[in-house]
Amino acid sequence: MSKPSLPHSCKRSPCPIACTLDILGDKWTLLVIRDLFVGKKTYGEFQASPEGIPSNILADRLKRLLEHEIVEKTPYQQRPVRYAYTLTPKGRALGNVLKAMVQWGEAHIPGSQALMKR
Amino acid sequence: MSKPSLPHSCKRSPCPIACTLDILGDKWTLLVIRDLFVGKKTYGEFQASPEGIPSNILADRLKRLLEHEIVEKTPYQQRPVRYAYTLTPKGRALGNVLKAMVQWGEAHIPGSQALMKR
DNA sequence: TCTAGTCACTTTCAAATTAAAAGTTATGAG
DNA sequence: CTCATAACTTTTAATTTGAAAGTGACTAGA
Known part of the structure; x- marks a missing residue:
């Protein structure tokens, strides 16, 4: 018994950054969460966001977020x-994380401008 | 002329979150940046991290981070x-973002524990 | 000189994921 | 009936990922 089998969601290592990325480390998940933060609520509203998430990906991501109790x-x-x-409290x-990304994006990516309130 | 062609890195929309995710929205990129934050510097050190990034992926991500002037x-x-x-100032x-992920991971993912100092 | 070893990658190829588009289900409106 | 809408699901091709082996430039040792 060398590998002590990581508990729960930690797929790669116990590092909280790695664990977080195991759940939301992709191009779309945090955009759905952003949409929820700005008040969007329905499948159709998520699809209508300007980035154009593919329908099957959206369904998959919502399922994962439900499983992880980040959304209800x-x-x-x-x-x-x-x-x-x-969003659940865990999601909120x-x-x-979103705020830090907004700040970094606005400061370092030319052409990016906040759409999010606050 | 309907689509005003987004400047620079903003591939999907001008939202700073979307722009940020276009650069580091995947499972590995922020782990490399984490490693740089804790003082790792060489290709071999990144590969030796516990998550075990595949060699071709590491090479690809370092190339992208160089192109975006996040690392030197x-x-x-x-x-x-x-x-x-x-890390460049932009990378630092x-x-x-990393700090927010550490906090969220530690608070919400059972089994995750910080390895990062500060 | 031959052999082994290190570091920093690159290549190959199968497997998994993503994207685009069309299809499905439940229902109401006309 | 027929059309329309919301919320998905299915299909199929293209792209990305992952695992493993290979390459190039050296150094140290027998």
């Missing part, structure tokens, strides 16, 4: 049933 | 020539 899904109407996604805690 | 490469010896990578400015 509740029906906002019956017949036909339609869903609203919202990602605000600082 | 300088020979630290001749005959045979060997290189040291270091990513400290807040």
